[in-house]
Amino acid sequence: MLPKINCEEKRKFFDTFYGSGSWDVQTSIIYGSVKNVPxxxxxxxxxxxxxxxxxxxxxxxxxxxxVCKKTYLKILQISGSTMHQAIAKAKTSSLCDQRRKHVPHxxxxxxxxxxxxxxxxxFPSTSSHYCRRDSSKKYFDSRLDLSLMYRLFIDKLKEEDPNVKPPRQSLYEKVFRRDFNLSFKPPQKDTCQTCDxxxxxxxxxxxxRAGEADTDKLRRLRKEQExxxxxxxxxxxxxxSDMENSKTEDNLTVFSFDLQKALLLRKLITGVAYxxxxxxxxxxxxxxFKSGKAVMHCWNESIASRGAExxxxCVLKYVKSHDIGPRMVVWSDLCGGQNRNFKIMTIWMYLVQSxxxxxxxxxxxxxxxGHSYLPNDSDFGDIERKLWHYPEIFAPEQLYCIxxxxxxKKGKFEVINTHEGGVSRWYQGRGCYR
Ligand SMILES: [Zn+2]
Structure with missing residues (x-):
């Protein structure tokens, strides 16, 4: 006779299963809670x-x-075949096989x-700014580490049940490495994908070996690299040369624009903030390029996202408020979503015709x-270095001030706090900004 389970326990198991939102985690939960017995x-x-x-x-x-199979499937609201698939998937992963060998039964x-x-x-995780398209790896806040996460885990467990016997740190670390594709530090500055x-x-x-090498292919690759x-x-x-020309030619204005990687108000250091x-x-x-001055247009995700609009x-606002000569040269990186698109093109058309x-x-x-060393990179480098000195940031305005x-030495940056309404909408039907 199987013991009776109360509703709260069923609910808790259900919440744990769906709370993760990750199929990998759900697979591991199924694999961990169904056992084969001879x-x-x-x-x-x-x-x-x-x-x-x-x-x-x-x-x-x-x-x-x-519990019986019927109850188990009913609690998790999954079908028998979903469960079989999950177990088969976990078995094919060599890491999950090790669990059954090492963890005492x-x-x-x-x-x-x-x-x-x-x-x-x-814990919330983010993708890397630089290689979002090519990697499924996610990153945690760079100030977190496994020891800190384990300490937070123990605090949370003891909060729920003061008499609980916490699992060892080694088990925590093992699960982290085995079941997640996560890391703490974002990868170093982007290397060129083509070069790599x-x-x-x-x-x-x-x-x-000499006989196997395809000399034509090798020659073609070297040519491409060159x-x-x-x-x-x-x-x-x-x-x-644009930089030099901008200083000598009066009717020429040259500037570059770039979006800095998202700055998180991540400086809170209380446990709950993680x-x-x-x-x-x-x-x-x-x-x-001429004056060497930089203008920073800042906003946060509650106001607008970071697309072409x-x-x-921001570019339109800059051009309208500065004395721009009849000839203008603009530099940016090749990001299709933000810089090289039809919407930016319409701005240039508008400015020429207006x-x-x-x-x-x-x-x-x-x-x-991968080889774009725009002057903006050096501006952003200064900002990021400065941010290291501020352990606590509570509001966007404080960040803008920093x-x-x-x-x-080179003079302050000009910061424009872009409020709601400061972002123009692009009207698709009319093909223009307002
Ligand atoms: Zn390259």
Whole structure:
């Protein structure tokens, strides 16, 4: 006779399962709570089944409770085939196989794993700004580490039940490495994807034995690499000459614009802040080549996102409020969503046609991806270095103030706090900004 489970325990198991929002975590929960046991007595001689399955759900006292299959599926609201798939998937992962070998076969170990999975999933994670498209890896706040997470985990467990026996840190770390594709520090500044790809292919081709190497392929790859390097060099030379020309030619204005990676108001250091989504603030920097001055347009995610409309609004605002010569050269990186698109194009058309500005010619130049060292990068570097000195930031305005004072010797940055309404809308039907 199986013990009776109360509604609260069912609800808790259900919440744990769906609270993670990740199929990987759900798979691990299923794998951890369904156990194969050898069949002691076969019903018939033709019966080839070697194992039967027992189903457990965690209870409040830390011990798992055995339930029947029907109840188990009903609590999790999943079908039998979903459960089979999850177990098959977990089995094919070599990491999950190790769990069954190393964790002692006591009931509370699986319950502890479920608690750990749930705790790790409760931290917000972000993708990297630079390689979002190519990697599924997520990143935690860089000030977190496994020891701190474990301490927070123990605090949380003791808060729920003061008499609980917490699992060891080694188990916590093992689950973190085994079941999640997570890391703490964002990757270093972007390397060039084309360079990386070509280097790998050329090295692979070169390491092949003399008879196996495809000389034509190797020659083609080297040619491609050479061309890529020349393009990058040409873009750098062009940027340099634009910088010099802007200082000597009166009717020429050259500036570059770039969006800084999202700045999180992540400086709160109380335990609870680690579990919350933190407000992202955006900064579009515009750097004038002639004066070397930079204007930072700041807003946060409650006001607008960071697409072409927002980038376009800031650029438009800058051009309207500055004395721009008849010839204008603009530099940016090649990001299609933000800089190289139809919406930005319409701004240039508007500025050339409008009688409110005296701009007659606009050239928008794009730096070679991965090799774009725009002056904005150095501005943003100064801001990020300054931010390290501020352990606590509570409001966007405080962040903007720090940005303004990030530079001392070369003069302050001008900061424009873009309020609601400060972002122009792009009217698709009419193809213009307002
Ligand atoms: Zn490159």
């Amino acid at each position: 069949i002691k007595r076969k019903r018939s001689k033709t019966d080839k089944k070697k194992f039967s399955r027992n189903y457990y759900i965690p209870s409040a006292d830390g011990n798992d409770m055995k 006591n009931k509370s170990a699986d319950s502890a794993i479920i608690h750990i999975l749930n705790h790790i999933s409760s 790809r070509l280097n790998k292919l050329i090295t692979a081709e070169e390491t092949l 061309l890529h390097h020349r393009k990058a060099e040409a873009a750098r030379d062009c940027l340099k 579990y919350k989504h933190q407000l992202s603030c955006f900064n579009l920097g515009i750097h004038d 927002e980038v376009g609004s 009688d409110k500005t005296n701009t007659e010619e606009i050239t928008h130049k794009f730096a070679e991806p 940005i303004e004072n990030a530079r001392v």
